[in-house]
Amino acid sequence: MESARTLSLPAEWRDFFALTKPRVMTLVIFTGLCGLLAAPGSIHPVLAFTAILCIAVGAGGAAALNQWWEADIDAGMKRTAQRPLPAGRMERESARDFGFALSGGSVLVMGLANGWLPAAILAFSIFYYAWIYTVWLKPRTPQNIVIGGGAGAFPPLIGWVAVTGHITLMPVLLFLIIFFWTPPHFWALALFVQTDYAKVGIPMMPVVAGEASTRRQILIYAALLLPLALVPWMIGGTGVVYGASALLLGIVFLALSTKVGLRRSVPGDGMLPEKRLFAFSILYLFALFAVLVADRFATLQGWQ
Known part of the structure; x- marks a missing residue:
């Protein structure tokens, strides 16, 4: 049975x-x-x-x-x-x-x-x-x-x-936004599951380069992502709805990445900043692309 x-x-x-x-x-x-x-x-x-x-x-x-x-x-x-x-x-x-x-x-x-x-x-x-x-x-x-x-x-x-x-340039920019978003998103996860990767021999960044290097790179990619996400607005591909939202979301993402990038974890501390960054990174991408569509709708309706 x-x-x-x-x-x-x-x-x-x-x-x-x-x-x-x-x-x-x-x-x-x-x-x-x-x-x-x-x-x-x-x-x-x-x-x-x-x-x-x-x-x-x-x-x-x-x-x-x-x-x-x-x-x-x-x-x-x-x-x-x-x-x-x-x-x-x-x-x-x-x-x-x-x-x-x-x-x-x-x-x-x-x-x-x-x-x-x-x-x-x-x-x-x-x-x-x-x-x-x-x-x-x-x-x-x-x-x-x-x-x-x-x-x-x-x-x-x-x-x-x-x-x-x-x-055209716009979809390439959307590609690049996700491309630059991926390292800080995934490395935030890798920081608190790195023992798993080490156990099976996968050379994830925290395992090979160490936590300090991984944290610095998270901060670097987050800093690059902020202006990159604004480029669609700067070139006129979107309106102010997207531009303002991308700026706000990028600032929050960078602030959380800064907390991760500049800290040193202590065994048993739970890595709360890393988990917060990982959770927000998912929200960031959903919100950014949702605003992209909202901006398109606002433009079609003549609201901006």
């Missing part, structure tokens, strides 16, 4: 869904949708839905391939030990095939429905995360998050190009 319950369809469905990293996918879907909604021009609602669905499915496929490749590493980390593969709830081949199916299907549908340029960008983003980051960068260099940050920066670019059919 216990075996039958373990192999029941609902449990299998939940495990396959878990392979897509749904919490991460939420941010991917949101930034992709915001890129689509903020883009000049119009798109049929069905095609818009298809584009966002393909972005989500492609991201899920890349996440499944990531977990297929890193199953042994995930088994050695407390934070990831209960994922479907290390927990023994699924065969590795199933995760691999699932990942390839989602990845290939999303690119094909995107190409047929929205054009081959956004499909090509989607395909490259999957390859970037599943191979360049997961297989090549992550186990070899402490710069894995810096370079690999590009993988999560593609969704707004894809959404924008799905509407306009071409790449």
Whole structure:
């Protein structure tokens, strides 16, 4: 009876869904949708839905391939030990095939429905995360998050190009904002889970370069992110709603990063500033892209 319950369809469905990293996918879907909604021009609602669905499915496929490749590493980390593969709830081949199916299907549908340029960008983003980051960068260099940050920066670019059919400066700026946001966001997390990475031999920045260097780099990237997030407003790509909001959000992000960057942790202190920065960094990105869409709507309505 216990075996039958373990192999029941609902449990299998939940495990396959878990392979897509749904919490991460939420941010991917949101930034992709915001890129689509903020883009000049119009798109049929069905095609818009298809584009966002393909972005989500492609991201899920890349996440499944990531977990297929890193199953042994995930088994050695407390934070990831209960994922479907290390927990023994699924065969590795199933995760691999699932990942390839989602990845290939999303690119094909995107190409047929929205054009081959956004499909090509989607395909490259999957390859970037599943191979360049997961297989090549992550186990070899402490710069894995810096370079690999590009993988999560593609969704707004894809959404924008799905509407306009071409790449311009604005979607590239949206890409760069996420690219520069990723290191302070992820390193804040890495600071309070660094023992996990050290245990499995992954050269994350706190493990290889030490806490002091990681903290300085968090502060540097946060300082660069503040003016970068204002560039869309400076070049006239957005209005004052976005500009004022980006400035306020950037100041708070920089203030929290400064607390992290200039402190030295003490064993047992709980790393509260690091956890606050990590939590706010997620809110920052959601808020910044939400304001981008609100600014677009305000402009269309003639409110600014």
